[in-house]
Amino acid sequence: MNTKPFSPYVPRPVTLVEKTKLSDFVTRFTFEQDNGRPLAHKPGQFVNVSMYGIGEAPFSISSPPRRTQNTFEIAVRKIGAVTSALHELKPGAKVGIRGPYGSSFPVMKFVGKDILIVAGGLGYIPLRSLLFYQLRHRDEFNRMVLMVGTREPKERIFVDEIADLAKSGDVEVLETVDMPDETWKGNVGVITTLLPKAELDPANTYVAMVGPPIMYRFVIAECRKKGIASDQIFVSLERKMKCGLGKCGHCQINELNACIDGPVFCYTDIEAYQEAI
Amino acid sequence: MAKPKIAFFDFAGCEGDQLQIANLEERLLDILGHVEVVSFREVATGHSDDYDVAFVEGSITRPEDEIRLKEIRKNAKVLVALGACAAIGGINCLKNFLAENVYREEVYGGQARWFSTYAARPLKSVVKVDAEIPGCPIDPTEFARITKELLLGRSPWIPDFPVCVECKQAGNVCRYEMGRMCLGIITRAGCKAACVSQGAHCWGCRGLVPGANLDAARIVMDRPGTSRKAIQDLLRFFLGDTGAAL
């Protein structure tokens, strides 16, 4: 293995150990690194997954960092070539990965502070890594609030997990759906409608949010209105990605590369960029 | 696992594309080794044949073609339009610009009265087409790649940018810089700019690139020394079924 000349484009093999359906189109995949080593990622980072013969695509790492285990999780929505091929895999199958790549949530900054985690749609996938990291070190952080917004009840993912979190009392959980059906008993409305429901201490609250582009504008505006400073707000920006190395140009946001400068950005650092949000 | 079944059919066209596939020679054996070819050309109506992939060549030029094509569509899991005629109507659409009696005379001579025929059209104006391998003739290496992608369960990829990209990759001198015309600016790439690389210009055989800026293209083509008629003729040659040809 070590005799191979190095190239950053060469993935390494990992093996699928578990596959769990999360919704009609989203599945969680647990992989094990064949090299036996932990992935050594930070919450918010991503890996490029290779389905050889089909292509390569970036996915957020959904599990918290694990120091002693060589497993990690991603959760994937079936939408195109690579994601569909992933859904066909059976445990035992191998794929290639590169990474972890990109920036992460600055967990050290959150120590001793309140944290508000805002997850729109699939945004819960990367935030889960942060959330469970913090829960593992629960006493290092102050209040934890999780807000989850989904378009329709049937699109909700990690439903049981989120219910357990709510019961545990470690995290205050607020959830909403945009378009309810007859089964839905909870909040209705876009995710911004949850913000007034939590009494936040603006000076002491850090915000981590991931969701569709449109969500950011509104949630950030709400947070700013509440008096939360820009440098306390962290977002993860998704862009088209190919190389993951800051070379291919696809992920550019003005002069930033979402793959190496991001995906996680402090809002202060992107406020001035027209292409960011 | 059972080998996927594939079938080939043709409508109005010159069968040049099946020839291109045959030109793959030993590669063809490897690729076809993964499949079972269940049918060439003839579709048995009535009993429900099933095949995983139907490659269909030629354009639809008669009402009875529609019935046959719909039958194929019903039996196929994946329907692939093979070649310019099937994918974009191709040269057959030239006749759409002629008065009906003129082209009927030309095509069927004295028997013209005996055949029903209507404006030529691509497969996609009759049935849902899952993938296209455009080109006149098709590029056999693209056929090979797309067949493999289908075998791997991937929805086939074809370039969604103009021929100019591949032309620049090839390092050709642009026809416009030589005072000539070229349809590469609005035509879907994938042929490695074959015609320009061979010294000619692009005729548009792979159809319009998605989002082609036709207004701009007409201005670009309308240069001193080029007649409107020449532009019109070029645009009608392969792109007769699109909005490009006026």
Place this chain on the structure above:
Amino acid sequence: MTTYTVYKEQLPGLFEKWSESYALYVPAKLREGFYDLVPWKRDLEIAWDFDVAYNSPKRFLFPPREALITFNRKTCEAEPVFEAPPQILFGVHPYDVKAINQLDQLLETGSPDQNYVRRRAATVVMGYEPLTVSPTAFWASVGAASAAHGYDLYWTKIGPAAFTVEVGSARGEELLSMCGPLVPSTAGDKEGARRAKARVLFKARHNGLRYNWEETPRLLSKSWDSPLWRRYSQMCLACGSCNLVCPTCYCFDIREEADDQLEEGVRYREWDGCMLESFAKVAGNHNFRPKAQDRYRHRYFRKGKYIYDKIGELGCVGCGRCVRACTAGIANPLKVFNELWEETAHEH
């Protein structure tokens, strides 16, 4: 560094020698009347007065299509693919040397692109002082008339049969001395080289920015909402020609193909361009730069600001290739920057 004087009659011997261990490319006239770097062969007429090489030198260092890895679908093991043929690019104008230097900086920093690094290491760059200036070029006004480094040798034609050759690397010097002892240039020869540069700079004055190029990033910061972007981009064919011909553009797509047995395969990269409609489009069809004007503006910002903010130089070396390549007549950094300058003139 040392400068030697070399005579034309020495060249065939040198070329012969070099081509034994390198692929040697030299400037020549194409059938179509343009110039390009082409493989050298005996008796090929060298176009000493070429104004610009039709294709930029990036294709030698960063080919249009390049394999990155081979993979095995069963084991999911992958191997890097490196190809780095020894080559000599003889006759690279200084703006193109600067463009290569930029590629070096951008591709070798961060996570170095090993495919590029290896090709670059195997490539000898022989700079050459231009004698003529392409009608669409404007390199003299964007700080790209001279390259301070990045070449192994730098050739200046100082007379009908004589050159001064400035040494840029030990490898260059070694190549130059392959056919016998070298003669250091006299003060007079060096003066000849200086005058040759002055002559071409004079010729290059036909085209230029109306302001100091270092103002460009600031100019662009004020121009995000300019109506110019929409006005010009209406004609854009999204053909990517301006990207692909540019010596400093290096965006790429990554694609792959399995072999005919469906067991192994190759993943390769291919030149891509930010002007192509789907460049920033993701699965589900969301496009982060949906409008022609978004893409058009991005390219100029990349050339005039983003690259500058990274390395302190413009991403445009003024070669004028895009100006010629754009059939719609809208790819023209000189014109765009000058017009933006006029637009904001009242603010200066």
